[in-house]
Amino acid sequence: MAQLDIKKAEELEEKLDSGLHTRAIGPWLIKFTFVFSILFAAYHYITAGIGVPIDYWHMGFHMSGVILLVFIGFPVIRGERAWKMHANSWWRYANVPIWDWLFIVVGICASLYIGFTWYGVDFQFMGYRFFLPEQVLRQGNPAPVDVVFGTMLIVVLLEAVRRTLGIVVPIIILVFTGYAIFGQYIPVQVLRHPGIPWAQYVNNMYFPAEGIYGITLWIVSTVVFQFVLFGILAQRMGLGQFFVDVATVMAGRYTGGLAKISVVSSAFFGTISGSSIANTVSTGSLTIPNMKRMGYPGHLAGGVEAASSAGGQITPPIMGAAAFVMAEFLEVPYTTIVIAATVPAAMHYIGVLCIVHFQAKRLGLKGLPSDEIPKLLAVLRQGWPTVIPLVVLIYVLFSGYSPHMAAFWGISSALFIGFVNPMHRMSLRAVGEGCVTAVKYALAVGAVGAAIGIVVGVVNSTGLGFRLGFMVTNSALTLAENLFSLISWIPLMDITVANLTLFVSLVLIAMTCILMGAGLPTTALYIMLVTVAQPALASLGIPPLASHLFVLYYGVISEITPPVCTSAYAAAAIAGSHPFKTGVSAFSFGIAKLLV
Template sequence: MEKKEKNVTYDPDLTPDNSVDEETLRKYDSESRFRTFKNPLVPKIVTILAVFLSVYHLYTSYAGMPQTLQHRSLHVAVVLALIFILYPPFKKSKSKKVPIYDIAFALIAFSTTIYFFIDYTAIMNRGGLPNSTDLIFGIILVLLVLEAARRVTGWALPTLAILFFLYGMFGNLMPGIFRHRGYTWEDLVGFMYVTTEGVYGTAIGVSATYIFLFILFGAFLGKSGMGQFFNDLALAVAGQSKGGPAKVSVIASGFLGSINGSAIANVVTTGSFTIPLMKKIGYKRNFAGAVEAAASVGGQILPPIMGASAFIMAEMLGIPYKDIALAALLPAILFYVASIVQIHLRATKEGLQGISRDNLPQVKQVMKERGHLLIPLLFLMYMLFFSGRTIIFSALLTIVVTVVVAMFRKTTRMSLKDIVEALEEGARTALAVAIACAAVGIIVGVATMTGFGIKLANAIVTLGGANLLLTLIFTMLACIVLGMGLPSIPTYIITATMAAPALVELGIQPLVAHLFVFYFGIFANITPPVALAAFAAAGIAGGQAMRTGFISMKLAIAGFIVPYLFVFNESLLLTNTTLGEGIVVVITSVLGVIMLGTATEGFFMTHINPLLRVLLFAGALMFMTPALLQDIIGLSIIIVVVGLQWLRAKKEGVASLKAI
């Protein structure tokens, strides 16, 4: 019997306006639980501090930075002050008044950087050997960082930092390979405060440069209307196709997720628009939420910005940013192709159509109205890939270009008030990442002192029995656990420090190892039992949290498989390949993920029986592991499956064939 296809007229009330489901955002994203103030003076103080922080970073990116510890300490101090003013200590705390103790915390936070500016020469002359005053300010800094991290990110990260601190003190009592000689609290506090290996280490150094500037860039893009442009363009391109709103979700969430660096915030922002539309055309609520969650998390692996993680990777590995972006491009494309294939086949199977063309924006109209907003992104890509200028200067100049380009049309033009709001919003958005990086500095600092990273790498390799596949599986599980409940950037830093060395020890290239751990750390956001992005999407869709998480994993299946494949065959990263080889790899791998998505959904023309699904899945893996014989086998499987499905569909009726 032929299914009646649903064709939904676009509801003007759901016009994409970047509105945010604030209740859902506050429930699932602790980074967004800001206080709302009765006293009008407090918001002005917040604005002054936030704008100062943004302007300071813009100025130093052009004129140069002060001494390293001074620069990083000032960055952390302002971040701490803003957090204690903006974030209440607990969910149920009164959120309209700043208590006296939070005012005191904010003021004390500045003392840690004032001391650096006043006594910097003497601190440097002591060569990392702290005196009693250094230790006092060090204790203050560590405690403030832990408390601020708890308020913003939840208990997971500060608890991990405390456990590592205790490990630094009492590791001499541990048995086995994790035992070390032990350190006093004075050793640890001094290392955290007066060196560039602790709180003021690489993580906060990257936060105080690349990350802050690119978050600020995202704020300016948002103020210019880039979010609405992506939504409108996605609607114009994909809205009318089968399951159109789900494809709109994938396209818009991918682009926005790459820029904003927060999967949960992206789910709530874009999902507030796309999830109701998906439900309206007939997608079940759990599936609708899962589409948005998977697409938003996928944005974190999508070049050119990759949620700013690409810049940290470049810093940690000491290789050019453009090499990382190019290596990550094909795996990201494969991720989205596999997702869209499943979405399309689900729509075909259930007879779901898109939105009536009469009620959709036209590509020409969208480009005429806001197409000029693509210029800053194209300019950024030129600066990063071809100009030869530093990443920091490229970000600064791109922000300026964004403001200028936005003036081309009245609908995107930014007033002085808009610019000030973008400066404030950028600083507010950066708070979560900055404080997470400061807390990660404690973890990485202890790992550096004790050699924990190497010890864990040895443990993983030993557990895997020097078997690469087993080691990859154990590393994947470790990364997912380490990434639970954490923002993407600190997740990458932790997994790169703790898990990547295990793969490097087995002879895997550092870039490949870092991309592997980065993928699985990120995908913790959609992997139950702690799948915060999926839970947020379920909250908007009214679905079941765990069910939505498992469907998200299914939609993101390419992201769970491709990292294994590029470990065994680096050609998927398009490294050390000729142009001809690269073209072949792209074609075969794309065909492979199409097969993978088809096997996962279990539908092509008509339902696919379990045996053929297994065969199709095997063929997909062969296509994605480039080799002539495997490509021939994969192609043969495609021909066989398509032929059998065509015959079965023909037997079942012409209607099935029309549903392709």
């Protein structure tokens, strides 16, 4: 029975995912970040069960913790020298330079400023009176100090996102910012607007209700982190091994057995992991070397794993946590999203399985020998307790409770089973390390979740979504009229200009989603796409749920679409194959996802 090495998988993921690779820090700072990460995870776990504080305090606490850990762990410039340990000096302590400490102080102060000044401030210091009315009276007319703190937080968040995810997302946010401020100079008439003064822009982005403290950060801080923590603890208490064993029993004996094991185990992993890279590394560290051993070329082994793992972002119940944001946007029960997403997710995996089967037939690849396939009863007898946390989580979700309450009970049951199950017993140290790993996984999505709220704020403030929707539908109508004149003569084809307009619009929006989705965490990807692209679909009369799922599905296809296909590159590193060739293989295996 193949053993899944969680430690090895996490080390591989840290090596392959730039959002997890942190610099060396001093001994005392290692201890501090270890303890702080455990407290950070404990805060989110406890508040998920007993209730979160007032929203601006809760989001402020979450953002402060993310900013602290990002600027401790991620250097300003990535390079071989940046990751190494350096001696203390007047401008560097514990290998963290003074400007990063300054970013930390400024970021934490700006994050908590809203909470401290919510009910107003009135005090005297050295003969000077400092007075601020309560926040509701400053909404729409921010004080100069509000503008200063808001500007500082915007700068800090952009830098935090740049360090964790690269330059692409900050550039996108800066483009939206430029559009909001200089809208009166836009040459395209339909996109032109009066422009927003900087003080008003900061007011819209900084004060709660929309922008940074909007729905994006709220979902990330109350739901996303808790589900990341659940996924990590569930793997550590043996659920990942159980998934691999069940997949081996189900698919190992058939043609292309190891590749089918990869697909089935990735489908199982997708229920607890919304990250395609995490899914690729977790199962791929075991399945890819075995596939190569059985005769699969490296690029095919990596491609199968990447294509299978990319389905995790559309697999209920977690779906990269995008499902929870979708439920908030649509104002529908979470279970509605899960039910709607189940069939397309199943179709994706069935499509990959079919392509794997025919490819294995062509290459003459057989199934596993019977002595390498575990007995079903033995697998169930040993692993059934590890499924309990997932069952509890799904049961609580479908009972009508909030997602964070479901995560609370899922985590609680994972901890309980992990402590009492003799087959996969977790130590307190393992729980602590799991909390640290979960926090590290959540840093990138925490930073981008706050920053991407700026995009949402700009779209809401300027009406950009509807303007873009008008442009897309008009362009599609023009193309459709030209196409109609070319194909209307074909007999037995009942095609109208309206149908062609819908088809062309969907193609244009799908291409936009694939291009914009490159390398983004699922939650941030979905929020950005649904803010920009969904209004165009709504204007075409497409039902809201269908349009939201459409932009999500085509956005996550970027994970296996060359040249930017992050999960395929992670699989290539494990397989020792050419990254681009592996990406092409992943796309060919996952092409059914385009048709779902």
